Amino acid sequence: MQPLYDYCAQVVGAWGNAMNERGGKATLLAHARATARSLAKRASTPQARVEICLDLLADIGEPSLDVFRRALRALPVDERHYWVGTLYTLLLPTKVRRSQATYFTPPTVADAVVDLAIEAGFDIQADTVLDPAAGGAAFLSTLAGRMAAAGLNPNEVAYRLNGIEIDTGLATLSGRLIAERLGSPLRREVIINGDALQVTIPASYGLVIANPPYGRVGLDEVSGMGWLKVAHGGHVNKYALFAELCFRHAKPDGIVALVIPSSFRAGPLYNRMRAFIRSQAEVLAVGSIPGREGVFIDVAQDISVLIARKGKSHDATAAVRFPVVGAVPSAAPVTEQTLPSEPGDAWPLPAIDPTLVGGSTLADYGVTARAGYFVWNREKSRLVAKLRRRQRGYPLIWAKNVRPGTTCLPSGKKNAGTDFVTFTEDSTAIVTSAAAVMQRTTNDKQPRRLVAAMVDPSVKSKWGGFVSENHTIVLTAEDPEMLDLAVKLLNTAAVDQRYRRVSGTAAVSVTLLRQLDLPSPAAFADALEEADGDCEAAAGAAYRHVLETSDA
Numbered sequence: 001m002q003p004l005y006d007y008c009a010q011v012v013g014a015w016g017n018a019m020n021e022r023g024g025k026a027t028l029l030a031h032a033r034a035t036a037r038s039l040a041k042r043a044s045t046p047q048a049r050v051e052i053c054l055d056l057l058a059d060i061g062e063p064s065l066d067v068f069r070r071a072l073r074a075l076p077v078d079e080r081h082y083w084v085g086t087l088y089t090l091l092l093p094t095k096v097r098r099s100q101a102t103y104f105t106p107p108t109v110a111d112a113v114v115d116l117a118i119e120a121g122f123d124i125q126a127d128t129v130l131d132p133a134a135g136g137a138a139f140l141s142t143l144a145g146r147m148a149a150a151g152l153n154p155n156e157v158a159y160r161l162n163g164i165e166i167d168t169g170l171a172t173l174s175g176r177l178i179a180e181r182l183g184s185p186l187r188r189e190v191i192i193n194g195d196a197l198q199v200t201i202p203a204s205y206g207l208v209i210a211n212p213p214y215g216r217v218g219l220d221e222v223s224g225m226g227w228l229k230v231a232h233g234g235h236v237n238k239y240a241l242f243a244e245l246c247f248r249h250a251k252p253d254g255i256v257a258l259v260i261p262s263s264f265r266a267g268p269l270y271n272r273m274r275a276f277i278r279s280q281a282e283v284l285a286v287g288s289i290p291g292r293e294g295v296f297i298d299v300a301q302d303i304s305v306l307i308a309r310k311g312k313s314h315d316a317t318a319a320v321r322f323p324v325v326g327a328v329p330s331a332a333p334v335t336e337q338t339l340p341s342e343p344g345d346a347w348p349l350p351a352i353d354p355t356l357v358g359g360s361t362l363a364d365y366g367v368t369a370r371a372g373y374f375v376w377n378r379e380k381s382r383l384v385a386k387l388r389r390r391q392r393g394y395p396l397i398w399a400k401n402v403r404p405g406t407t408c409l410p411s412g413k414k415n416a417g418t419d420f421v422t423f424t425e426d427s428t429a430i431v432t433s434a435a436a437v438m439q440r441t442t443n444d445k446q447p448r449r450l451v452a453a454m455v456d457p458s459v460k461s462k463w464g465g466f467v468s469e470n471h472t473i474v475l476t477a478e479d480p481e482m483l484d485l486a487v488k489l490l491n492t493a494a495v496d497q498r499y500r501r502v503s504g505t506a507a508v509s510v511t512l513l514r515q516l517d518l519p520s521p522a523a524f525a526d527a528l529e530e531a532d533g534d535c536e537a538a539a540g541a542a543y544r545h546v547l548e549t550s551d552a
């Protein structure tokens, strides 16, 4: 067993490294952004962008690059490549950068993903590799370095590695980065320029590794019918298409390593993708990368790592590893658990502490959750600032009216007055009972995913009810006290952390909210009294309560 002192020193060391790393990263990012701004006009073509980056790599070029160049000089090769690639992405027009999702994998994460692939059986000395979204060669350059270190000569390495990249400039740049890593020009075109979803890929590979682009695509942009295996008609995401491609081009027993948005784990619309993966491969590891801590530049969502071995379908009784793949290696032991028995069901992360299970849900509080009703930009004519005489309407609660710790009052979109939604007949969308409202999406600056507030009782007495916009979730209950208790609980960090384990996205899912594990109302109410109203302490105690009572 590891001595406690060593373990603590490792954790403290890792934390210190993380702090230094974050500070260093912030400075480099500031340099990269400033450099990109100063060169924006000159860098209007892929060729011009590549030239700027190659000058930087060769430590030459114009004086305006001096500060950034000096900063890069001090870095190890993988970091230097990452920042040169990142500069290229910052030189892209914002629209292009977003549509291609040119956000690169930092070296620590690329290294960790390659390690996971090797643990899963990828043979660095013998296997071939494909990265269909090669970007700045985060994976291929790392693998080139590892293969060279394992004794392969540059030609052998170049024949093993294959990349596809849609951006002409990046395809050129990443080829050069790999050559620099190997200390030798490449004898073949390792990275081809093209759309991986369109080009013919003639082979299958021992490792298919990718941090693919993401974002919705219309069915008119998709070719073939492969998308049906991984997506639903109105909701096709590029990363699901890339996942299908990656599994298709892995050899039997080959490893697929994907760095993808965590929405695939729990999103209701990713059930086909989950079932597809399980039908194609044994799922070996599902790593989580805390995306909101700035691991990926300009990426707000949580990112996961999937490691699977193609061939047999996944055995629901097999243990799956759930490592944390952060900016610094985690010292914590890796948790294992099985995936749910239904192939399409969500893959929750293991509980923070599997012994602390509350055993109740919102339904035990008598609380019903449903999505907010009004989509203002689809029905603008029903949104009015004032109701005419005899016009029927109800005040609209916007997501921004919801703040934890205070009751919620409808306040207009422009922060003045009240907005009303008109109705010509009765509707179940009009909430007349005791209610609370939650924000349905949060941004990366908000510390919590779950943000709830009771609707002020004056809303009912003044207007007879309310409606809320579609970026909210409405909670209703017959008993206002139970609802208030549930709201207090939902706003605690203990519950927020549990929600994050089951959901990987910034949007709060009504389904997952309904299933969320909570302490029983009695346990939380008692704990709240004991803790003198301190909700956080009470939530912690109430989750522990089940353990203590079952131990007794």
Ligand SMILES: C[S@@+](CC[C@H](N)C(=O)[O-])C[C@H]1O[C@@H](n2cnc3c(N)ncnc32)[C@H](O)[C@@H]1O
Binding pocket: 100, 101, 102, 103, 104, 105, 106, 131, 132, 133, 134, 135, 136, 137, 138, 139, 164, 165, 166, 167, 170, 194, 195, 196, 197, 210, 211, 212, 213
């Ligand atoms: C999220 S980045 C990741 C790049 C790199 N593999 C990494 O991990 O840093 C995705 C890359 O895929 C490229 N890309 C986007 N759509 C593509 C497509 N249809 N075919 C090939 N590459 C594509 C983008 O230009 C971008 O460089």
